[in-house]
Amino acid sequence: MDAFEVLWGERGAPRRGPRPTLTVGELAKAGIDLADREGLGAVTMQRVAEALGVTKMATYRYVPGKDELIALMVDTAMGEPPELSHIDGGWRPQLKAWTMAMFDLMRAHPWALRATVGRRVTGPNELGWVEKALGALAEARMDGGQKMDVVVALTGQIRAIIEQAADTSEEDIAEGWAKVLATRAERFPHVVKALAESEQHKSRDQGLEFGLERILDGVELYLSRQ
Amino acid sequence: MDAFEVLWGERGAPRRGPRPTLTVGELAKAGIDLADREGLGAVTMQRVAEALGVTKMATYRYVPGKDELIALMVDTAMGEPPELSHIDGGWRPQLKAWTMAMFDLMRAHPWALRATVGRRVTGPNELGWVEKALGALAEARMDGGQKMDVVVALTGQIRAIIEQAADTSEEDIAEGWAKVLATRAERFPHVVKALAESEQHKSRDQGLEFGLERILDGVELYLSRQ
DNA sequence: AAGACACAGTGTACGGTAGACACAGTTTCA
DNA sequence: TGAAACTGTGTCTACCGTACACTGTGTCTT
Numbered sequence: 001m002d003a004f005e006v007l008w009g010e011r012g013a014p015r016r017g018p019r020p021t022l023t024v025g026e027l028a029k030a031g032i033d034l035a036d037r038e039g040l041g042a043v044t045m046q047r048v049a050e051a052l053g054v055t056k057m058a059t060y061r062y063v064p065g066k067d068e069l070i071a072l073m074v075d076t077a078m079g080e081p082p083e084l085s086h087i088d089g090g091w092r093p094q095l096k097a098w099t100m101a102m103f104d105l106m107r108a109h110p111w112a113l114r115a116t117v118g119r120r121v122t123g124p125n126e127l128g129w130v131e132k133a134l135g136a137l138a139e140a141r142m143d144g145g146q147k148m149d150v151v152v153a154l155t156g157q158i159r160a161i162i163e164q165a166a167d168t169s170e171e172d173i174a175e176g177w178a179k180v181l182a183t184r185a186e187r188f189p190h191v192v193k194a195l196a197e198s199e200q201h202k203s204r205d206q207g208l209e210f211g212l213e214r215i216l217d218g219v220e221l222y223l224s225r226q
Numbered sequence: 227m228d229a230f231e232v233l234w235g236e237r238g239a240p241r242r243g244p245r246p247t248l249t250v251g252e253l254a255k256a257g258i259d260l261a262d263r264e265g266l267g268a269v270t271m272q273r274v275a276e277a278l279g280v281t282k283m284a285t286y287r288y289v290p291g292k293d294e295l296i297a298l299m300v301d302t303a304m305g306e307p308p309e310l311s312h313i314d315g316g317w318r319p320q321l322k323a324w325t326m327a328m329f330d331l332m333r334a335h336p337w338a339l340r341a342t343v344g345r346r347v348t349g350p351n352e353l354g355w356v357e358k359a360l361g362a363l364a365e366a367r368m369d370g371g372q373k374m375d376v377v378v379a380l381t382g383q384i385r386a387i388i389e390q391a392a393d394t395s396e397e398d399i400a401e402g403w404a405k406v407l408a409t410r411a412e413r414f415p416h417v418v419k420a421l422a423e424s425e426q427h428k429s430r431d432q433g434l435e436f437g438l439e440r441i442l443d444g445v446e447l448y449l450s451r452q
Numbered sequence: 453a454a455g456a457c458a459c460a461g462t463g464t465a466c467g468g469t470a471g472a473c474a475c476a477g478t479t480t481c482a
Numbered sequence: 483t484g485a486a487a488c489t490g491t492g493t494c495t496a497c498c499g500t501a502c503a504c505t506g507t508g509t510c511t512t
Binding site: 008110113114116118122127128131134135137138143144145146148149150153155157159160161163180187188189190194195197198206207213215216217218219222 | 422436441
């Protein structure tokens with residue numbers, strides 16, 4: 001049983017033996033709850049098992065190892081992709097809605113960022129999200145590779161905004177960058193200036209909005225040139 | 227001694243006691259070598275210490291913990307930011323050169339992606355990179371927050387491309403997505419189509435190029451509207 | 453009906469991890 | 483010439499993922 005099978009294979013009830021007391025779904029949910037409340041570092045086989053009232057070795061009956069549990073958590077947390085087809089106005093408002101939905105999701109589960117770096121197996125929900133985004137672009141005059149590149153750019157934007165928000169949260173910026181910039185302002189004049197000017201509109205949704213509109217503008221311009 | 231001090235404080239030679247046999251720089255370099263060769267998972271205090279010929283506890287004389295060592299590795303691997311002022315043509319070619327330079331860097335040290343998720347302290351080199359990018363935008367008609375948003379969008383694009391490349395490397399795509407799409411093509415028709423069409427031009431630099439040009443187009447359009 | 457079989461959850465054990473702490477040796481300052 | 487400050491070492495603890503043997507349970511086959 002590998003990660004692929006855990007994510008994509010359906011689990012028929014076993015023919016013989018005692019009934020399983022858990023399901024992979026419950027396992028994933030327990031992990032997600034733990035990660036939401038205490039961060040990804042708190043997700044250990046021990047604690048997940050505790051939350052479900054079994055010993056940690058019991059979890060290995062459902063999942064071959066921790067990596068696969070995390071993968072399962074990610075795909076479960078991602079959930080069903082949103083329906084976009086009812087949104088009027090073509091690909092642009094649809095992609096915007098898609099991006100916002102994923103942004104909200106990632107903000108609700110910030111640990112998912114850390115859990116989705118490096119090589120991993122794509123789960124059904126995650127692939128469903130990609131499918132929806134590509135569906136929004138179905139009529140656009142670009143080849144498939146370029147459509148995929150647009151989707152990649154959007155996910156990159158989401159991640160970047162959330163990570164920047166994590167880096168520059170109120171207390172961090174106060175005791176981090178500010179501490180540096182106070183003593184070394186002459187070495188980073190542009191950073192100092194940019195930070196000073198951005199004090200006013202500090203909402204992170206605004207940062208997402210701005211970058212997102214630039215990307216969509218760029219795509220629109222590209223399409224209008226074809 | 228916290229992460230901030232490790233990254234930003236200079237370490238004067240101690241007044242008394244035996245000479246330190248190492249420097250924080252050597253520590254960082256040993257960690258980087260290890261991570262480059264065997265991945266971030268191979269970086270343990272034990273193995274870093276071994277590579278330097280000391281016991282693992284000796285490393286704690288230079289660095290308060292592993293997190294700080296990783297932060298140091300990241301900032302060291304990032305290195306001095308490239309000089310952009312000599313590049314003609316205004317902010318756009320400069321930002322493009324900046325992005326390409328960072329892309330090359332991240333490809334040379336793929337572990338840096340995993341090491342730069344979540345809350346962390348920004349080091350001097352990393353801040354220097356941001357400074358250079360903002361410098362390229364110094365004359366642009368945007369406020370500082372928007373300039374910062376552009377930089378964030380560019381870093382997001384770099385990360386997204388590299389992670390996508392890791393996910394969809396040749397063998398992974400063959401035994402991962404392809405395996406799914408073969409049996410469930412009807413569920414993900416747009417993904418199937420996009421992947422088929424993108425078979426031809428599979429170079430990842432092309433993916434970076436495309437997304438990057440869209441972003442820069444979007445920024446340019448925004449500036450032309452001001 | 454009864455045994456064989458497949459499976460679930462438990463308990464124990466192991467190698468590896470980060471890091472705390474006490475200690476011995478070394479260099480410099482008072 | 484101590485005393486003080488500092489380095490690297492050895493030992494120890496708590497925790498991690500996970501391998502493996504075992505007991506108990508439900509079902510299929512004879």
